[in-house]
Amino acid sequence: MIKITNLHKIFSTEEVETTALNGIDMDIKDGEFVAIMGPSGCGKSTLLNILGLLDNPSEGSYEFYGTEVAKMSERQRAQIRKGNIGFVFQSFNLIDELTVYENVELPLLYLKTPPSERKEKVEAALTRMNMMHRRNHFPQQLSGGQQQRTAIARAVVANPKTILADEPTGNLDSKNGEEVMNLLRQLNDAGTTILMVTHSPYDAGFAHRIVNLFDGKIVTENIHI
Template identity: 85%
Template structure:
């Protein structure tokens, strides 16, 4: 389970101090799908960065499946992040110089997965995302939908406990966006925990509940039937 207790994040310059998160208390059960919504600047991406171990809170606690990580060093966070969290971004974040296959393989290389197991997992992920036929193509040779399928394959190839998705349909047309959300829904149905930042009420409808932020605070939660 994921739990934050009085999570706070401050950004300071010589002239001003900005409070991005102001006391976030949130529990996410194993296997839950949670959408995070709110206006621009409310702290959604900051919260996602902390949940993804890309940043540390200024104050408060963050418990990740029984491990209190808020006080971890960057090296410790990186080790935990590699095998436990998959990321899906609006901008896809694929490496242009690598093929589809090589992009998906990358997390397994970081984990030093043996070659035979690596090949098996990559091919399974590519087949699952219906992108195997583009395995030797480069990102710039793909459509937006194919790029996001590749990004999702990369996110799931290491079988993480948690997938974090930041506006996963933001650069897609409605048809491709719907297909991507169905893929995320299927992964969640199989037990993967998903936390997604979105501006789209349609996308949020795939989640079990929506957490609404405003000025760095949780203001409401809506549970979906």
């Protein structure tokens, strides 16, 4: 389970101090699908970065599957991220010089997975995302929907406990966006915990719970299945 308590994040410069998160409390159960919504500047992406162990809070507690991570160094956070968290971004974040297969393989290379096991896992992830027929193509040869399916395959290839998605349909048309959301829901139905930042009420409708932020605070939560 993921548990955050009284979480604060303050960004400071010589001239100004900005509070991005102001006392966030959340419990996220294994296998839950949570959508985080709110206006621009409300703290959504800051919260997702902390949940994804890309940043530390200024104050508060963050327990990630039994480990307190709020004050860890970047190196310690990186070790926990490996194999435990997959990321899906609005901009896909694929490496142009690598093929679809090579992009999906990257997390396994970081984990030093043996070659035979890498091949099995990459092919399984690509098959799951209906991208095996594009495995030797480069990102610029793909449609937006195919790029995002490749990014999701990369996110799931190491079988992480949690996937963090930041506006996963933001660069897609409605047809491809719906396909991506159906894929995320299928992953969630299979047991993967998903935390998603979105501006889209339609996308948020795929989640079990919608958390609304305003000025760095949770203002409402809506629960539905």
